[in-house]
Amino acid sequence: MATTQQGILDLLSPYPPGWGGVLLAGAVSTVAISACAFAVGLLLGTGGALGKLSGNRALRLLLDFYTTVIRAVPELILIVGLYYAGTDGLNRLLAALDLPPVNVNGFVAAITVLGFVQGAYMTEVLRGAILAIPTGQIEAAKAFGMGPMLRFRRVLLPALLPNALPGLANLWMSITKDSALVAVVGYQELALATRLAGASTKHYFVFFLASALLYLAITLVSNVAFKLIEGRVRRGQPRLA
């Protein structure tokens, strides 16, 4: 028993020949991919939500198409499809402009694709959050003569955050887990690092359990962080219960 215990600790030690360092690096890149894709999704989602509410018919139809298709198709298919279509499309564009083809960086490809997928979900979350703001508050801001930018920054944004935060927290949880899917297109993050470690030592069970616990740690820490942020954006609101 004592020897196997020692063996597991050796396997997971952060210094080679242990694989702990590789796993931790994978976990860091998982968080980095997720955070960047979350930011991209937030930008797309804000644009999408404002676009859907803008009343422009053509724009709304286009955005409806975007959110419906993205949310209806399995994530894995989207990621693989967009990965190929994105790199292929970029190189065709470059060829049309008489430029040499580029090899798209796996990190950039991963955050673009995941961010594009997140954007669709964010659009719906933010649209709902904006609709939940009492119209009187926006009318009051207009009556005070605030311009659209000032109104967005001072009234819309602080008023929509408490409504949107639970949905955004859910999306963050799902993207940290979806980022495992980019392992399938071959980008090295936690899931792929684990498979490599398992394949070269044959101790699959130990490594997959360790990486599951790493993902769990990311989730639990994020839970606490979102609780704190929610307390912050809800300050000044009356308590219901």
Add this chain to the structure above:
Amino acid sequence: MSFTWISSYWPLLLTGAWQTVSLLVISVVFGFIIAIGLAFAQVSGGRLTRLLARGYCTFFRGTPLLIQLWLLYYGVGSLLPMIPGIRQSLFWPILREGFFFAAVSFTLNYAAYEAEVLRGALLAVPKGELEAGRAFGLSPWKLTRRIWLPRAIRIALPTIAGEIVMQLKATPLAFTVTVMDLYAVANKVRQDTLLVYEPLLVVTLFYLALTAVIARVFRGLEAQVPVRR
């Protein structure tokens, strides 16, 4: 765009669709049964069962399905042959297959998500209805079977439909453990014919059709629930 490959690949596409649908049905049916237990453990269990059920849900909801699948297939799969006699046993041909591991991990994962939905629904059943049942002298078991659970399932129906669609969208992961599901067929067509988008497009249409079927079935089920307006 060229779709001439369909004529030679349609039997494989149908096999893939069959595998995808069986994975979905197996994981939803067995997952739902486990979820009922987990939900009741959290709502009315003792301290220990409550803690265990909470831990289960947190673990399976907090880690990616891909990792759970690989933990089972590579991890447990590599430990299984060490059990003496298992290679000779009746079940070995099943235990060897990627399909078995995919079905088990999808079931366990679905159970965790569904348990949360059911937990909320169990708590949402109006208290008066349970008290009425008790006043009629129903035993706790009968009360649960006749009133509490059926009412909770009706309350949860729309959410369950959403969860099943999410589960359908998770099934393509099975291709990573050698299951010939719909997505794996698209992959194979790509390897054979070097067509990237056409097979993905056709397979996506299959998924959309399945989603439409699920939505329709649940619309029918919801219509069965009597509502007083």
